[in-house]
Amino acid sequence: MKKWLAIGIVLPFILSGCSDEKTESSKSNHLEALPASQKYGKLATSQTALEKDSPIIVTVIKQNQENETMSAVSIQKIHKDTTQKLNINDQIAVLESDGTDVQLNGKPIPQDYYKKMEAGKSYCLYIRPSTSGNNYVLTNDFLSKYPTAKVAHEELLNNHDSSEISTYETLYYTIYDNLLEKNKPIQDANFDNPK
Template sequence: MKKWLAIGIALPFILSGCSDGKTESSKSNHLEAVPASQKYSQLATSQAALEKDSPIVVTVIKQNQENETLSTVSIKKIHKDTTQKLNISDQIAVLESDGTDVQLNGKPIPQDYYKKMEVGNSYRLYIRASTSGNNYVLTNDFLSKYPTAKVAHEELLNQNGQSGKSSYEELYYTIYDNMYKK
């Protein structure tokens, strides 16, 4: 009788341990939004810092939108790949900016300025492999995505009725303009 009681008590713990292992492995492919304050201690303050902080720099074409924050892109050119895992024509998933409370020079950056990639358009991305799934993330939030087509500054970021330019907008525009000087 005591033997059956012990088995009865131990069995739920054993079974829950087994099911937790399955849940854990499925979590590795599940994307969870992480507040940007946990993703970035600070953002790059120059183009050189952006390039140094980014293990991967690629030119891509957006293929489709997998969900609200995950985009599929096709690699057209590899400018830098310290991982040596990417090839031209590879399709990768990129988690677009969805963070809040990102700091630049000690000041919070509103995330509603981020303009998501559009299907069929080409972009230069500064990315790294994600630590929470089989995808890639922007290394420096909104500073990590630039259209390769020349467009007016007003079309690069969502303005949402804001007047005047902040220091992060100026840095974004400077990096964008420098792409065409090389």
């Protein structure tokens, strides 16, 4: 009798614990976007720092827009993957820039400069796994996404009112030009020799 009474008392707690686990697990599949100010204390100030800060560097083709901030991309080439979880042709979801100001060299940078990826186009991304779901985030906001095709500098970022080029724009253009030069022989999507 005591045995059945003990089971009757303990069983609801066990079942309650199991149902809480399922709730948490299902929550992890949904992205709860944090403001950029919470994701980035500051941005990389060089290409070396960007590469060091990024556990994953991949060349991708954007497939579609899953929602306002989430983009589906297909991995074409893996340049770096410290997680060792990605494979060529994997389709992953990447959270694109979503909002508020971040810091570069101690100065705030407006986020209306970020230009989202376009479907069917190829990009080099510097990313990390998200802490809030089964997706990926840019490691250094707008500094983490570069088209692999040659594009005029003025078309890389969204239009803005400033007539002078800021430090962060100069850094973005420098990294972009370096990537183009480095990948010149394979620039137009010859992905036959990944990794």
